[in-house]
Amino acid sequence: MNDILEFDGIELQYGARTILSGIYMKCPVGNIIGILGRNGSGKSSLLKVVFGSLRVPVRSVRVNGQYLAGDYMKKRIIAYLPQEDLIPPNMPLQRALRLFDVDKRHILEYFPEAEPFLSLRSRELSGGYRRIIEAIMILHSKATFCLLDEPFTGVMPVHIEVLQHVLAQAKERKGIILTDHLYRQVLSTADHLYILSDGRTFAVKDPEDLVARGYVHAL
Numbered sequence: 001m002n003d004i005l006e007f008d009g010i011e012l013q014y015g016a017r018t019i020l021s022g023i024y025m026k027c028p029v030g031n032i033i034g035i036l037g038r039n040g041s042g043k044s045s046l047l048k049v050v051f052g053s054l055r056v057p058v059r060s061v062r063v064n065g066q067y068l069a070g071d072y073m074k075k076r077i078i079a080y081l082p083q084e085d086l087i088p089p090n091m092p093l094q095r096a097l098r099l100f101d102v103d104k105r106h107i108l109e110y111f112p113e114a115e116p117f118l119s120l121r122s123r124e125l126s127g128g129y130r131r132i133i134e135a136i137m138i139l140h141s142k143a144t145f146c147l148l149d150e151p152f153t154g155v156m157p158v159h160i161e162v163l164q165h166v167l168a169q170a171k172e173r174k175g176i177i178l179t180d181h182l183y184r185q186v187l188s189t190a191d192h193l194y195i196l197s198d199g200r201t202f203a204v205k206d207p208e209d210l211v212a213r214g215y216v217h218a219l
């Protein structure tokens with residue numbers, strides 16, 4: 001049976017505002033799960049809570065029914081691409097690849113032209129190149145589950161197609177949860193979709209649900 005990442009019982013509040021409550025999501029290996037939601041609906045917060053970098057008093061994150069606690073990445077269970085840059089600005093790309101235990105050939109396979117970039121510091125790369133390289137790094141990490149916050153944003157269309165190809169290959173051995181406002185790309189990439197609204201997750205059965213939840217005017 002494929003491994004399954006599952007979470008619920010997550011409560012997140014900022015002051016008097018409840019951001020997350022009534023969350024349930026399941027991500028089996030072999031699947032890409034898309035999360036959509038209006039600005040400020042809590043998508044990034046949810047991924048941080050699941051990864052463990054944002055601590056909350058109540059949370060239940062499980063793999064195959066076993067509760068996870070602490071720093072998941074060290075256990076090579078979950079890898080996370082934050083909405084902000086992943087690689088520190090002064091870190092050379094090849095050092096980041098070593099840290100994430102990713103062979104450079106996984107980058108060069110898609111971008112042979114990137115060989116000279118490997119010795120550059122992250123801040124010396126263009127934003128779009130940095131984003132797709134970071135996303136590919138996470139997808140080739142040893143973790144079984146990958147959380148990707150806006151992997152398509154800032155990436156040019158021909159490279160989005162490359163990333164969709166990498167995602168399709170990666171899901172054969174991983175479970176992937178991603179969120180992005182490039183919703184057409186999310187719709188064409190994800191096997192299952194959720195929309196986050198009023199702090200809760202709703203499974204999207206029909207793309208028209210996105211209109212009903214005020215995420216798009218029309219499809």
Ligand SMILES: Nc1ncnc2c1ncn2[C@@H]1O[C@H](COP(=O)(O)OP(=O)(O)OP(=O)(O)O)[C@@H](O)[C@H]1O
Nearest residue numbers: 014019037038039040041042043044045046083181
């Ligand atoms: N550290 C914080 N302190 C107070 N409020 C916060 C903090 N971080 C996030 N928020 C608020 O929590 C809400 C959810 O933020 P989050 O970034 O998770 O939303 P999002 O769905 O990812 O938004 P976007 O689509 O704009 O990226 C927002 O209203 C945001 O202002």
